[in-house]
Amino acid sequence: MRKIYFFFFLCYSIGLLAQMSLNPAERSALIQLFHSTDGTHWNNTWDLNKSPDTWFGITIKNGSVTRIQLSANHLKGAIPPAISAFQNLEVLDLGSNQLSGELPSSLSFLSHLKYLDLSHNLLKGDAEVVKSLSELEELSIGYNQLTINDINGFVGSFKNLKSLDIAFCGVATLPGNFNEKSQLEKMDISGNPITSGFEVFTQLKSLKQLSLSKLNLEKIPSSISALSQLSLLDLSENSISDFSSLRNLENLEWLSLENNRLESIPMEVTALRKLVHINLNHNKLTTLSALSNLKNLEQIFANRNVLEGNFPEYLLNLPKLQMISLVSNQLSGELPLALPAVTLVQNNRYTLAQLKALLPILKDKYIEYSPQRYDTEVVVKVESNNTATLTQSLSAAEGYTFTWLKSLEQDMRSHFESHHFDKIKDEDFTLYTCEAYYQKKENDVYFEISFFREPIALESNTLNTDENPLKSLKIHPNPAKDFIMIDIENLDLKKASIYDMSGKKLMESTSKKVDVRALPSAVYVLIVETDMGIKSFKVLKY
CATH class of the missing domain: 3.80.10.10 (Ribonuclease Inhibitor)
Known part of the structure; x- marks a missing residue:
């Protein structure tokens, strides 16, 4: 055997x-x-x-x-x-x-x-x-x-x-x-x-799944209404204004309308009762109230819109909501404790006290809240060789430590509440921000957050503008869709950098023709560095 x-x-x-x-x-x-x-x-x-x-x-x-x-x-x-x-x-x-x-x-x-x-x-x-x-x-x-x-x-x-x-x-x-x-x-x-x-x-x-991103569509093709089994539709990065073909897509569960320059949520979207996921990032929405009747929604993305004021609590009545992302808006005020299990609210305008109120739920929910923005953009005009002081509103007495950043990213090794220039040089004319950092263990929760001051533009106030070597430095077109041209005379271009409004560098170029096609529609800061100094521009990408 x-x-x-x-x-x-x-x-x-x-x-x-x-x-x-x-x-x-x-x-x-x-x-x-x-x-x-x-x-x-x-x-x-x-x-x-x-x-x-x-x-x-x-x-x-x-x-x-x-x-x-x-x-x-x-x-x-x-x-x-x-x-x-x-x-x-x-x-x-x-x-x-x-x-x-x-x-x-x-x-x-x-x-x-x-x-x-x-x-x-x-x-x-x-x-x-x-x-x-x-x-x-x-x-x-x-x-x-x-x-x-x-x-x-x-x-x-x-x-x-x-x-x-x-x-x-x-x-x-x-x-x-x-x-x-x-x-x-x-x-x-x-x-x-x-x-x-x-x-x-x-x-x-x-x-069942169809991706039509970046096709320069102005309307949804009418033939799509015949796709009765369609469950996923990606229409991101177009310029759609006619959404009538969405009406018959009764089985649609996943929809992306990212970067379509929407100022309101299309009426046809509110009829998609089986919708589980919606992506509305990079638009111009001021409210999300049209989503209130979509009872099957589990995930909402509305980053980089123009939402202001309080958190949209009306969305918390959606019975299946598991995640909401509202990054890079202008939200402020008290945050409700009944937030979804996953909530992303970075790069808004919430204060330390408002975010600390979330401590009781941070152990049970995944909430991304850092960084935030504070103060407002300002322009400081000063002549070369004079003094200047950059300020912000937060205090070290509240537990913050500070780091001043030149051109929105270069550490200046300056850690005071304000930054003082004894003698302004030409290379100092650029954008500045300040990171206010807070960390503390509270109620067995390690609480850590950065606040970034809205940019301060330090600009030359020279009376004789004819002697200003950066006077002739210009850009076009603005707003821009594909490329930004840097008009530069008798100057050597060192580099051009593009930042989002939170100060994050997105790209860098040494060409006078800056390719912005990959950037979503939004407002950005373009910093042009030359051999004679630095000049910044606020640009609109559409």
């Missing part, structure tokens, strides 16, 4: 070993992938001295690799031609890395591939090599620098496609060769210069 058990155990062990061992050609190809993409610096690296079945993201079956799943693992470099060695590969997920170069032609030999994700990388060139992968069910190549020249021929190659991401692939029209039997459930066409073909949506009856 023992011999029989041993025989079966031996057979099982041999079978298991055969399944997990890897043929030499594929092992070599994995090692080439490792070296080609800087494997020693991956987030989850491989020990090449160990068996491949122990390597992160690798699935082996019957001696062959069937899955390579290395998304968001800090791969950096090119996809090697040896990728063709994986003849039984079904899943290749290399998304959200730093892969560069062109797609290798050898990719076309992965005839069993069902899932391919190369999105969110730095890949460039023609995407046509993917066309031969006819068994694909999910394809994500968006958010690269790839191009699709023949969209109908490209999409027509895939008969079983359920998910398609071709964002930022230079597509000018939507494919017209879908049919009523299309199985497509998820589609992302964001960031393409699409001007026609939207009627194809009437054929995509199974579509």
